[in-house]
Amino acid sequence: MFAYLILIVLFVVYVYQYQSEETTNNQWSDRELRGTIDENYVMVTFQAGIDYWKRPLKGFEDAAESLNVSVEYRGATQYDVNEEITVLEQVIAKNPSGIAISTMDPEALNPVINKAVDSGIPVVMFDADAPDSKAYAFLGTNNHYAGVTAAHKMAELLNEEGEVGVVTHPNQLNHQERTQGFRETIENDYPNMTLVDIKDGRGDQMISKEVSEELIREHPNIKGIFASEANGGVGVGKAVLDLQKKGDLHIISFDTDKGTLDMIDEGVISATMAQGTWKMGYWSLQFLFHLQHDIAGELEGETNLPRYVDTGITVVTKDNVNEYYPVE
Amino acid sequence: MFAYLILIVLFVVYVYQYQSEETTNNQWSDRELRGTIDENYVMVTFQAGIDYWKRPLKGFEDAAESLNVSVEYRGATQYDVNEEITVLEQVIAKNPSGIAISTMDPEALNPVINKAVDSGIPVVMFDADAPDSKAYAFLGTNNHYAGVTAAHKMAELLNEEGEVGVVTHPNQLNHQERTQGFRETIENDYPNMTLVDIKDGRGDQMISKEVSEELIREHPNIKGIFASEANGGVGVGKAVLDLQKKGDLHIISFDTDKGTLDMIDEGVISATMAQGTWKMGYWSLQFLFHLQHDIAGELEGETNLPRYVDTGITVVTKDNVNEYYPVE
Incomplete structure (x- = not known):
């Protein structure tokens, strides 16, 4: 009787195990998107x-x-x-x-x-x-396309008219591409907008602030500045604050570091290009x-x-x- | 005794089931890349x-x-x-x-x-x-880049010198982009190569054959033709065969339909651009x-x-x- 009992238990367990295995094996192919923790x-x-x-x-x-x-x-x-x-x-x-x-x-x-x-x-x-x-x-x-997007946003902010400038870091390829996309779009798509100057901010906040002050003094009617990287954007923002021009011109910057986000929150920077x-x-x-x-x-x-x-x-x-x- | 037996069996089954569930549940997160067959x-x-x-x-x-x-x-x-x-x-x-x-x-x-x-x-x-x-x-x-790749391949086949032409389908944007990428690359990167003409084959094999014959007659020194789509490529191939010019000029085509592959196998078309x-x-x-x-x-x-x-x-x-x- 005890032998029977053991046999029955083993059989039931066997059936269960068999069913489980069958389910598991059929669930996944060789292509399964599941690795192991030691990878x-x-x-x-x-x-x-x-x-x-x-x-x-x-x-x-x-x-x-x-x-x-x-x-x-x-x-x-x-x-x-x-x-x-x-x-x-x-x-x-x-x-x-x-x-x-x-x-x-x-x-x-x-x-x-x-x-x-x-x-x-x-x-x-x-x-x-x-x-x-x-x-x-x-x-x-796609940095060229990011510049194109920045230009369209600038045009929207300025109702498609007025003078704009760029503060960039011309030694780096990605910044050249952003600037080119911005420039081409303003020139080709917005006949009532003019790109008046492109300044070298060297990716540095202080230098970008100085060249922005220059840009604003040289072009007193300037209505927008695109900064192709984050330090430059904050530098442009500080220039605009120091010259008490907040609200007179729109800044578009790049990336989403805290300094940039704070200036957006405060209304100094109008928009920034967030990368994916x-x-x-x-x-x-x-x-x-x-x-x-x-x-x-x-x-x-x-x-x-x-x-x-x-x-x-x-x-x-x-x-x-x-x-x-x-x-x- | 029989009641015991049933209890023991149920208990063992329960333990098995519990273990299986535990294993299954811990294996996957909410992000698992596993759908259901009814999707x-x-x-x-x-x-x-x-x-x-x-x-x-x-x-x-x-x-x-x-x-x-x-x-x-x-x-x-x-x-x-x-x-x-x-x-x-x-x-x-x-x-x-x-x-x-x-x-x-x-x-x-x-x-x-x-x-x-x-x-x-x-x-x-x-x-x-x-x-x-x-x-x-x-x-x-990226069709522009595909044209660039075709131009580099053509330059390699021709040792970077000689006259080349294009047979394309200028009403479609993708073909315009392929042609532009090819043209810019030949013009900018290969000073000893000349793009002598761009013909409209209308995506049709017979018309492409006719315009290729024209192209070859007008430019007897032509060493290569890029066809921006598959019907055109086979048309160029037939023109080259009819004019008994096989081996005198290189054809680069597009896509991998059977006609194109056969002509590559026979040495009439030198290369084709396979899309991913x-x-x-x-x-x-x-x-x-x-x-x-x-x-x-x-x-x-x-x-x-x-x-x-x-x-x-x-x-x-x-x-x-x-x-x-x-x-x-």
């Missing part, structure tokens, strides 16, 4: 402590939750390309499952990026590309996962990844500024 | 029977396998915008989980696309965009899934999708042509 993907940046990276990292972490993998954040503490190379060397030495890199120099990291790819580690670039490296994809802002930074991080990890798991198309030699993803621009004004303060 | 995503095209759509559809199906959802293929049988609108209306009436659309007209589908979005159905565009519609994203080829069509389908479904499941970033008002994805170009030559024949 480790690393995000590498420079000036690693600044607020700007919080959103890409949040996207990276959110994708890790989606995909059931682990992520890690590393970066050069300074704006120092050799430090970034060293950090990247250290990351590669640990043989991670994939690396998402934002480079402070479009060329200098190429040898170490290529070393990672050649040793089989998936690499994608985000925010700032290394176009001649072997990285599989780039996810970032969460998307950069989220889709970077998706891409790395697809490379690591070789969930490829049917063609040999072709990766399953788009080479370029435009993560887009959102215009931030007083109406939506509160959504952009950093989440602690 | 139905639809791909909508025009000229639905042509080979060109097989690869995007394969990508769409592969993503469905990854995400455990269902997909369906619908399309206008003809090159007829009203038929495509009717098909889309029928698809919307069934309230699907999402729709990926390639439009044959950048404007005409906007009202019905917007109707779908307004009724809560996620929509993305692939291959051909409707930029002023409410669709959330566009995944397709599998990627268009795969990432379209990924994007629709992310919209349907609201796996969003932290910002309100911002979708989690890049607005534009460049699915890239691959150069196909005799070396890799076999990979591009349709999979049955």
Whole structure:
């Protein structure tokens, strides 16, 4: 009788186990988007402590939750390309499952990026590309289009007429592209607007303030200034405050650091161009996962990844500024 | 005794069930990339029977396998915008989980696309965009860059010197962009190459053949012709064969229909530009899934999708042509 009992118990357990396994096995294919916790993907940046990276990292972490993998954040503490190379060397030495890199120099990291790819580690670039490296994809802002968007917003603010200027950082490619997109759009689409000058603020708040004061003195009818980066935008804002011109001209800036957001809240800066930074991080990890798991198309030699993803621009004004303060 | 037996069996079963549930529940977060089979995503095209759509559809199906959802293929049988609108209306009436659309007209589908979005159905565009519609994203080829790539390939084939021409379909925006990218690159990067003429082949094989014969007669030293679309490419190929010029000039074409691939295999066409069509389908479904499941970033008002994805170009030559024949 006892033997029977054991047999029946074992049988029932067996049936249960069998059913469970059957369900589990049929649920997922080889293409399943589910990794393991010991897969480790690393995000590498420079000036690693600044607020700007919080959103890409949040996207990276959110994708890790989606995909059931682990992520890690590393970066050069300074704006120092050799430090970034060293950090990247250290990351590669640990043989991670994939690396998402934002480079402070479009060329200098190429040898170490290529070393990672050649040793089989998936690499994608985000925010700032290394176009001649072997990285599989780039996810970032189309800077020309961001300048176009800024120009249309400026035209809207000024009812499509009046003098405007630009304060930029002309040594960097992304700023050249933003300025060009702004200039072309004003010139081609708005016959009653004139771009009177483009000043070099060198990415520095004080210098941007000085050149803006110059710009406003030289062009007393100026109605708008586009600053192609955040330090410049705050500098222009301080110039406008010092010259007691608040309300007389519209400032459009770039990015969403706290100083910029505060000036939007106070009505000094009218709008800023927010980059799709969460998307950069989220889709970077998706891409790395697809490379690591070789969930490829049917063609040999072709990766399953788009080479370029435009993560887009959102215009931030007083109406939506509160959504952009950093989440602690 | 029998009562004991039943109790023991029930207890063991209970323990098993409990353990299984615990394992299952802990495995996935709210962000899991796993749908249900009753989620139905639809791909909508025009000229639905042509080979060109097989690869995007394969990508769409592969993503469905990854995400455990269902997909369906619908399309206008003809090159007829009203038929495509009717098909889309029928698809919307069934309230699907999402729709990926390639439009044959950048404007005409906007009202019905917007109707779908307004009724809560996620929509993305692939291959051909409707930029002023409410669709959330566009995944397709950067046609300007495709023209640039064709020009570099032509320069490589001709050792960077000689006369070249273009046969194109100037009424369509994508062909204008391809031609412009080709022209600018030849003019700016290759001082020993000359673009001697751009002919209108109207997307038709016979007309393209005739204008190519003209082009070759008018410019007897011509060393290369870029055809911006597949019918044109085959037409140029036939002209070269008829004039017994095979081997005297290089043809670069576009897309990978059978006629083009055969001519590459026979050495009549030197290269063709393959679009990332599998990627268009795969990432379209990924994007629709992310919209349907609201796996969003932290910002309100911002979708989690890049607005534009460049699915890239691959150069196909005799070396890799076999990979591009349709999979049955």
